[in-house]
Amino acid sequence: MSLALLDRQSERSSQTRLAVVDCDIHPTFRSEQDILPYLPARWREHMLQYRRNVRQGLHGTLTHPRMQVNRVDAVTPDGGPPGSDVEFMRTHHLDTNNVEWGLLQALQPAAHAERNLEFGAALASANNDWQIAQWIDKEPRLRGGIQVTQEYPEAAVREIERRARDRRFVQVSLSPRAVEPLGRSRYWPIYEACERNNLPLGLHVPGFGSGFASTPAGWPSFYLEEHQSFAYIIMGVFTSMVLEGVFERFKGLKLVLVEGGFGWVPPLCWRLDKHWEKMRGEVPHLKRPPSEYIREHIWFTTQPMEEPERPDDLVRVIEWIGWDRLLFSTDYPHWDFDDPKTVFQIKLTQEQKRMIFSENAKRVYELS
Amino acid sequence: MRIPFAGAIDCDVHVTVPGLAVLVPYLDTYWRERVRVQQLERLDLTLTSYPPTAPLSGRADWRPEKGPPGSDLALLQREALDKFQLRYAILNCLWGSQALFAEDMAAALCRAANDWVASEWLDRDPRLRASIMVPAQNPELAAAEIERRASDPRFVQVLVLAGLDLPLGRRLYWPMFRSAAEHGLPVAIHAGSAYRHPPSASGWPSFLLEDYVSNTQLFAAQLASLVSEGLFAKFPTLKIVLVESGFTWLPAFAWKFNKTWRGVRMEVPWVAKPPFDIIREHVRFTLQPVDAPNETTTLNDAIAQLGSDALLLFSSDFPHWQFEAADVLPEGLSDQLLKKILVDNPLATYPRLKETVA
Numbered sequence: 001m002s003l004a005l006l007d008r009q010s011e012r013s014s015q016t017r018l019a020v021v022d023c024d025i026h027p028t029f030r031s032e033q034d035i036l037p038y039l040p041a042r043w044r045e046h047m048l049q050y051r052r053n054v055r056q057g058l059h060g061t062l063t064h065p066r067m068q069v070n071r072v073d074a075v076t077p078d079g080g081p082p083g084s085d086v087e088f089m090r091t092h093h094l095d096t097n098n099v100e101w102g103l104l105q106a107l108q109p110a111a112h113a114e115r116n117l118e119f120g121a122a123l124a125s126a127n128n129d130w131q132i133a134q135w136i137d138k139e140p141r142l143r144g145g146i147q148v149t150q151e152y153p154e155a156a157v158r159e160i161e162r163r164a165r166d167r168r169f170v171q172v173s174l175s176p177r178a179v180e181p182l183g184r185s186r187y188w189p190i191y192e193a194c195e196r197n198n199l200p201l202g203l204h205v206p207g208f209g210s211g212f213a214s215t216p217a218g219w220p221s222f223y224l225e226e227h228q229s230f231a232y233i234i235m236g237v238f239t240s241m242v243l244e245g246v247f248e249r250f251k252g253l254k255l256v257l258v259e260g261g262f263g264w265v266p267p268l269c270w271r272l273d274k275h276w277e278k279m280r281g282e283v284p285h286l287k288r289p290p291s292e293y294i295r296e297h298i299w300f301t302t303q304p305m306e307e308p309e310r311p312d313d314l315v316r317v318i319e320w321i322g323w324d325r326l327l328f329s330t331d332y333p334h335w336d337f338d339d340p341k342t343v344f345q346i347k348l349t350q351e352q353k354r355m356i357f358s359e360n361a362k363r364v365y366e367l368s
Numbered sequence: 369m370r371i372p373f374a375g376a377i378d379c380d381v382h383v384t385v386p387g388l389a390v391l392v393p394y395l396d397t398y399w400r401e402r403v404r405v406q407q408l409e410r411l412d413l414t415l416t417s418y419p420p421t422a423p424l425s426g427r428a429d430w431r432p433e434k435g436p437p438g439s440d441l442a443l444l445q446r447e448a449l450d451k452f453q454l455r456y457a458i459l460n461c462l463w464g465s466q467a468l469f470a471e472d473m474a475a476a477l478c479r480a481a482n483d484w485v486a487s488e489w490l491d492r493d494p495r496l497r498a499s500i501m502v503p504a505q506n507p508e509l510a511a512a513e514i515e516r517r518a519s520d521p522r523f524v525q526v527l528v529l530a531g532l533d534l535p536l537g538r539r540l541y542w543p544m545f546r547s548a549a550e551h552g553l554p555v556a557i558h559a560g561s562a563y564r565h566p567p568s569a570s571g572w573p574s575f576l577l578e579d580y581v582s583n584t585q586l587f588a589a590q591l592a593s594l595v596s597e598g599l600f601a602k603f604p605t606l607k608i609v610l611v612e613s614g615f616t617w618l619p620a621f622a623w624k625f626n627k628t629w630r631g632v633r634m635e636v637p638w639v640a641k642p643p644f645d646i647i648r649e650h651v652r653f654t655l656q657p658v659d660a661p662n663e664t665t666t667l668n669d670a671i672a673q674l675g676s677d678a679l680l681l682f683s684s685d686f687p688h689w690q691f692e693a694a695d696v697l698p699e700g701l702s703d704q705l706l707k708k709i710l711v712d713n714p715l716a717t718y719p720r721l722k723e724t725v726a
Contacts, residue, residue, distance in 0.1 A: 209569075216582065220592065224592070224633075236568030239578055243575055270660050278424060283575060304627065336628075
């Protein structure tokens, strides 16, 4: 069968297939040098001479070597890193999986983790220009996240204000591995700017950042453990933002938690509500049980999807959270990619599919 | 609901060292001298995780007239042992010896506290059993303390705090686990932290409520460590008891752990079956706090998701405030499950209880 025929067939079948909004796609540098053209001369020289100053022992690699960071089949035709070529991503992922909108989570160059705050702000801004020039201008289905450095709220607010009217950006991206829990007031100017500009706040788990151990038990030995910590990191941020009263204060703030899973949400909410009953004297600024804020302000992306031993338990988890709170994501091109065709081991109704794969995200991000 | 029959085994009851002064008679000459010269009696060695005055640390009607919650035997007898008609209660002493940096001092204080528990508590009520507090700061010293106390059958397990220097599965800790396994003693990991690491990867939260809720992530990380490092492959008879950990978080954690393991198991060839199966074989959870809504369907769903009726061990968490009146059990559990939780599971977990029952 010729490739042209295959293409026509997939085109036909895509008309009946569900359109997908993928809330977690990683655009990748071919090399660290890719950011240089987008940096001012002063910071370009700094980068070439001093490189990055981060809070971990290894400068250029993650704390735990991963199996494959990426899908082996996502290597670009000319041998480049997966996720580094917009043309290839278009056919390999966006067309193949019928992605109507793809939200970029541009984790490099990890501006949030830079200890030199002015440099961090310059890196974040350069990253935003790179997203536009290399990705969104070339592929209209892609949308960006305004990268900001949460440890430098003044610069973060400036960057948000500068980009907010550009509808090619649909959210503000912060790192959940901050030096203080994200509910604390030093970060509130950022939330105020999100609310003012009606931009959801997206928190994607990064490989490094605060310098604190990735788990409250200390640094784990294995990537197997480190992978579990993505959930703990998001759980900690979630708890902090709710208990510090962020959602009492910023009633219009929308928070999207990316790549932290969602199976933990019901039990954590039960635990929060139960112990809040006894210790509410410590948090008098909270007017309602913690779980109520969550149902109004927080959404969760689906990957890595929990796979219960009894598949139907997933239905119970989602019913508790709400079918309207989940936003589908693949994590393309990372190795733990969730395939929209196979990821749900439960039977969803057409309505549930439409909500999770598309409508919820369109509503949260006002995509059109 | 109340306990429907007599003879339950309470696997988490707290005793509190009211101050270092009570331990002086149990210290050796050198440490008595250290206490005298350094005036160590003035030190407040209560843990940050459990401020004695906080609502959580002592239910209003379970606070003694003087002294911190958990320091009054008569109150414990009346409000827990008698009221719940217990056959046994296992005493867990949470105290600052686990948070010290000087490991010799930690060892000396653990020794003294264990001996104090034996003579001030165990000797005074035959229904009491206890956990051996160990200086996990130095696993060799911890093993030595296990050896020293293991000959007393009233000590039925080893006790460490959930938050220590390193993840507990690390092989550095294996001398402690080896000693526990050799004596058939489960190792209890209790909520709370020495705070070598903040409760979140984004640093230090503001509130005690936040710290307490975040024990979930701490316990999950410890389970991930124990399994991933191969502790249970090395010590196949070892049992771990997570105490005051909650349990409704376990299924979601274990589902994800299983899924990741399928992808990356090459990294840990000694983990030869799904982690959730290993957890069900080796790990037990005390009942309180029951972190679930007050309606029975959700709780029963959550329990069904555990995939075994052998995992839960009855606990009141006395004198911590987890429930009202005598309603130490959640509503809606089947009679069959209640019997497992209240009696069968504790007996199966603690061989030393079975020996004394028989």
